Amino acid sequence: MNIVKETTVPTRTLLQTDAPLFDALVRYANSETVSFDVPGHKMGALNTPFRDAIGAQALKMDVNSMAELDLLSHPKSVIKDAQELAAQSFGADHAFFLINGTTVGIHAMILATCKPGETLLVPRNCHKSVIDGMILSGVIPAFMQPEVDDHFGISHGVSVENVAQALREHPAAKALLVTYPTYFGTMTDLKSICELAHEAGVTVLVDAAHGAHLKVLNKMIDPIQAGADLVTTSMHKTGGSLTQSSLLLLQGNRISADKVRKVTGMLQTTSANYLLMSSLDAARRELVLHGAEAFQRLKPIVNEAIEAIELGTHYEVLKNENVSTRFLQSQDWTKLVIRVNGLGLTGFEVYSLLKQRYGIQMELAEGYVVMAVITPADTEISIGHLTAALLDIERTYTKSHVLHSAWTVVDSVNELVMTPREAYYAEQETIAIDDAIGRISADTLMIYPPGIPLVIPGERITCEVIQHYTYYEQAFGSVLSGSKQTGSVTVVKGGY
Structure with missing residues (x-):
């Protein structure tokens, strides 16, 4: 009797020259498959002005999840391989593809590390998505003041000393979020901050939206090298992928990969866009190689x-x-x-x-x-x-004088009367912003870009907030709010 031995095909070693998801998607787009699935444009079957504008190949690559293209929520093949290559390229243990930008990554970082009522240490010049993450999670913010550069009229990163002070003042803090680099490209001593936080048992989250390229810059330290636990980075901003595509990077065992995977699955669509995901795969390869x-x-x-x-x-x-x-x-x-x-x-x-x-x-x-x-x-x-x-x-x-203004830098921390989540769910009313001094904001007034808040839900509105609002609104019309009307703000009803 002949005994047939089972043989296994050895797993091929992944190389940074590979782009497994991108290549698989191109193969499928060129396969002349007859589509009876969604999306409804059927791989660009109709000749439309939109197809003419973006190209037939782009629509052929806008397809649904299937066996040969894997599934983002439960990756087993080409998406899994592409994420592993992304993790390797950044020196992380795990990488998760994000198709709703770094915004969803920040929400995921907060939800994966903090429970309702726990304290999150965060710089005051954080992005609006951090504030929204507080509302979603129910965490209590403890703000740290960034370094203010009056000469350039901007804020830089939070100093090591301010982080150390915040850790002393909030010994029960669960996590620390750092913006690295800032929107203006400044980078604090993140390695020392990570060491301080870890000694205190605090998890370090990094908003690295503007730092996808740091790994390939000479003499620059990226957040994973510095020791951060969870890092969200916008590959679309400086890494070359399509707008809205980002990466969430995890290293170490302070947070489980399963927990992060579960949270990202909750926050992201089950119909993940393959153009966005494949652009992450292709951009990672280009960034590493060139x-x-x-x-x-x-x-x-x-x-x-x-x-x-x-x-x-x-x-x-x-x-x-x-x-x-x-x-x-x-x-x-x-x-x-x-x-x-x-x-x-x-x-x-x-x-x-x-x-x-x-x-x-x-x-x-x-x-x-x-x-x-x-x-x-x-x-x-x-x-x-x-x-x-x-x-x-x-x-x-050029004019004959140098311009100076008292309102170019937002450098104050407002009184937090309610948690952002409490203010968000409180009964509310919309009033003229000039009448809002002393009221509790139910809204985020933010300067966009870069999306830095003047006031957040739960904070008391001060005269200084209104003066900053007026300056930016008159100068550039760049203050965004939940209110539909310029010059208005939503406040907690009856809240003083």
Whole structure:
């Protein structure tokens, strides 16, 4: 009798040159499958203006979950492999694909680590999504004051000393959230912060929305290297993937991977978009294989641009030596933060001039600054175009005085009267913001971009909040709120 021995096919070692999900999706799109499943456009079967605009191949790749393309909520094949490669590339133990941006990653981090009523230490210049995560989870925020740069009119990261003080004042805190880097590219000493927090038994969460590229930048420390437990990073912002696609990275055993997987499954759609997920896979490969070389090529070009921009003395660029000397932090040079109030103009005015007169879309404006984001997609030509436009603005629009304002930096922490969740569910009314002094906000008033709050649900509205609101609304119309009417705010009914 012949005995047939069972043989197993050895698992192929995954390499960073692979893009398993992206390649599988392309194969399926080119397979000429006849679609009787959703989505209803049937892989772009109809010739429509939308298909003409975005391309037939893009619609062929917009498909539903199936055996050969895996399932995000329970990955077993190509999505699992793509997530493992993402984890390896960042030095993490696990990576989870996010198709609702870093916003959903921040919500997941908070829900995975904190129970209702527990304390979360958080910088005051956190993103709106952190506030929404507090409402969803029922946690109690304990705010830490970031370092304020009055010269540039912006806030940087939270100092090690402020974190240490917060840990002493809140010994029962469950988690600490740090923004690293900040929207303006500044980075606190995250390694020391992680060590302090872990000694106190506190889990470290990092909003690294603007730091997907740090791993491939020379002499930069990314959050996983620094020792963070959970990190959310926007690959779409600086890593090259499609808008709305991000990664949630986990390392260590302070939080279980199963818990994170369960929370992300609750928060994300069961119809995950394959264009977004495959773009994460493809962008990770490009960043690992070519990112370091691309940024190395761009660094001298940016340095020459900075010299040219600063030559006329009306501009000043935020540089590592400034941040290091004054705040003991470091600066990501790919965030080109340009102080423009020496022209006698606000950052909002220069932002508008660059768009309307020169066709240049900047990332943001603040009272004193505009900011450009440099990525591997930039060239000597694109950076030269920005430099030439700034110099032309200097020649054409400079006024005889330097502009100063008392309201360029939000540097106060308001009194927290109720938890954000309590205020959100309380009976509410909408009133004119000028009548809101002393009332308890049921709304988040935030400056967007970058999405930093002036006041959050549960905080008392002060005269200073209203003055900041008025400044930003008049300067740029950039204050967002839940109220439909400009100049109005939603408050807790009867709450004083």
